[in-house]
Amino acid sequence: MDTFEAIRTRRAIRAYDPTYRLEETELTTLLHAARHxxxxxxxxxxxxxxVKDPALRAELRKVAWDQAQVTDASVLVVVCADMAAWKKDPARYFNGAPTEVQAQMAGMIRDYYLGREQVQRDETMRSAGLAAQTLMLAATARGYQTCPMDGFDYDAVGKLINLPHDHVVAMFVVIGRATQDALPRVGALPDAEVILTDRFPS
Ligand SMILES: Cc1cc2nc3c(=O)[nH]c(=O)nc-3n(C[C@H](O)[C@H](O)[C@H](O)COP(=O)(O)O)c2cc1C
Known part of the structure; x- marks a missing residue:
C-alpha cells in the first residue's frame, strides 16, 4: 500500500474481532515504524x-466510557510521553554523533526547555501525536484497522498503568481486525476555511 492510500483509507474503527490476535512480530514492526x-x-x-493483561484492559475500558475497542481490539497502546526527558542525560539523544555535537545539542535542549513548563508539555504532545499517527498509518499499510482515542479519564488511566509523575498520557491507539466498516466520511469543512495563505484574515 502506498502512503497516500494508507492516509486515505485509515479510519477510526470502533468494532473489532475480539478473537483476532496480531502476531507479536507484527506488533514489533509497527512499534518500530512509530519510532521513526x-x-x-x-x-x-x-x-x-x-497493555496485554486482559484484566487491566477491562479496568481501562471502565474508565474509557465503556468503549468496546479498549478490550476488543487485538492491541491497545497507551501512548505516553516523558515531559522531563529533556533533562535526562540529553547528550544520549545524539549518541553516535561527535562528542562536541552531543555537548552542543544537550546545551541547546537545556536552554530551550529550562523553566518552560508549558513548552515541556506541548513538545511531548506534538511528538506523541506524530508518533500515534505514524503507528496508525503503519498498521493501515499492513492491513489492520485502528482508532485513536482520548475518551477516557486521564487520571484513572495514569493510576492503572503506574504512570510516572513526570510523564503524561497522550492517547490510546487500538489496532486490530474490524468487524464493521467505518461509515462514510462526513462533515468535511471547505478547503477555504482550513487552508490559508500567508495569514488569517484580519
Ligand atoms: C485525539 C483524538 C481522540 C479521539 N478519541 C476517540 C475516542 O475516544 N473514541 C472514538 O471512537 N474515536 C475517537 N477519535 C476518533 C475521531 O472521532 C475520528 O478520528 C474522527 O471522527 C474522524 O474520523 P476518521 O478518523 O475515520 O476519519 C479520536 C480522534 C482523535 C484525533
Whole structure:
C-alpha cells in the first residue's frame, strides 16, 4: 500500500474481532515504524505502553466510557510521553554523533526547555501525536484497522498503568481486525476555511 492510500483509507474503527490476535512480530514492526516518527530535538519522548493483561484492559475500558475497542481490539497502546526527558542525560539523544555535537545539542535542549513548563508539555504532545499517527498509518499499510482515542479519564488511566509523575498520557491507539466498516466520511469543512495563505484574515 502506498502512503497516500494508507492516509486515505485509515479510519477510526470502533468494532473489532475480539478473537483476532496480531502476531507479536507484527506488533514489533509497527512499534518500530512509530519510532521513526520525528520528535523535537530527537528526544524521543514517547513511551508506548502495550497493555496485554486482559484484566487491566477491562479496568481501562471502565474508565474509557465503556468503549468496546479498549478490550476488543487485538492491541491497545497507551501512548505516553516523558515531559522531563529533556533533562535526562540529553547528550544520549545524539549518541553516535561527535562528542562536541552531543555537548552542543544537550546545551541547546537545556536552554530551550529550562523553566518552560508549558513548552515541556506541548513538545511531548506534538511528538506523541506524530508518533500515534505514524503507528496508525503503519498498521493501515499492513492491513489492520485502528482508532485513536482520548475518551477516557486521564487520571484513572495514569493510576492503572503506574504512570510516572513526570510523564503524561497522550492517547490510546487500538489496532486490530474490524468487524464493521467505518461509515462514510462526513462533515468535511471547505478547503477555504482550513487552508490559508500567508495569514488569517484580519
Ligand atoms: C485525539 C483524538 C481522540 C479521539 N478519541 C476517540 C475516542 O475516544 N473514541 C472514538 O471512537 N474515536 C475517537 N477519535 C476518533 C475521531 O472521532 C475520528 O478520528 C474522527 O471522527 C474522524 O474520523 P476518521 O478518523 O475515520 O476519519 C479520536 C480522534 C482523535 C484525533
Amino acid at each position: 516518527a520525528p520528535s523535537a530535538f530527537n528526544i524521543q519522548h514517547c513511551r508506548y505502553v502495550v
